[in-house]
Amino acid sequence: MPKKAATQGSKKRRERRDWLLAGLMRFADGGEQNLRVERIAEDLGVTKGSYYYYFKNRDEFIEQMLEIALEITTQVFIDRASAEATARERLASLLLSVFQEQRGKDFDFYIRQFARKNRTAARFVASMDNNRIEFLRELIEGCGKTADFASSGAVFLYNYYLGFYIRNEGKRPGKAALHEQMRLIGKMLDIDLSGGQHT
Structure with missing residues (x-):
């Protein structure tokens, strides 16, 4: 009996995540109005009934x-870069990942636009930016730079x-x-990033 309940719970979580991922794709392709x-539901090939089973309202759906x-x-991106051995290699790996990321859907654009009128989105953008900048700060400081330089350099970068x-x-x-971007960033930060360029 407990094993069956756990299986059912896992299925519910997967279905909930499916809705969230499908919503995220829609959002990145047109923003909140999308x-x-x-x-x-049409994207998922299901009826909209399960949406109301998992989410109380639109606000809860957006938050999740x-x-x-x-x-x-x-x-x-942080996890991928963190697999490298040194701070310099992690920084190079991170920059290569984000600068060569395939463009198409534009989540960053739409979430910043949505944040102008939605508090949940505004909190998300603040958290996203802070997390990214803090990771950059740690990497730059790990490359031997002072704490002040790392803080300023992270925001600048x-x-x-x-x-x-x-x-x-x-x-x-x-x-x-891509290599030119790495050269310019390395020059600005006075960090040799050439050794981490694997494309």
């Missing part, structure tokens, strides 16, 4: 969707990335362009 239950979004848009992201929306930089 989160229509009927369309998400953003919890998964933090995992997908930020933590996955993150702002640099956001500008690059906007300028290259829908594009994926070629190998030469």
Whole structure:
């Protein structure tokens, strides 16, 4: 009996996550106005009844969707970079991952737009930005820089990335362009990032 209940619970969690992931894809493809239950249900090939089983209302759905979004848009890159041996290699790995990420759907754009009018989204953006900047700060300091330099450098580098992201929306930089970005960042931070460039 307990084993059966656990199995049923796992199935419910998977189904809940399916809704959240499908909603996240919809959101990244058009923003908050694209989160229509009927369309998400159609994407999943199910009726919209299970949506109301898992979520009390739209606000709860959005809040849980953003919890998964933090995992997908930020933590996955941090985990990947953290597998490298040194801080310099981790920084190079992280930069390569985010700068050569395939563009297409634009979650970052839409969540910042949504954050202007929604408190949950605003809290998410603040948490996302803080997590990213803090990881950058740790990596830069780990490369032998002072705490003050690392703090300033992390903010500067993150702002640099956001500008690059906007300028290259829908594009994926070629190998030469990617290496040039790594060279420029390395020069700005006075950190040799050339050894970590594996494309």
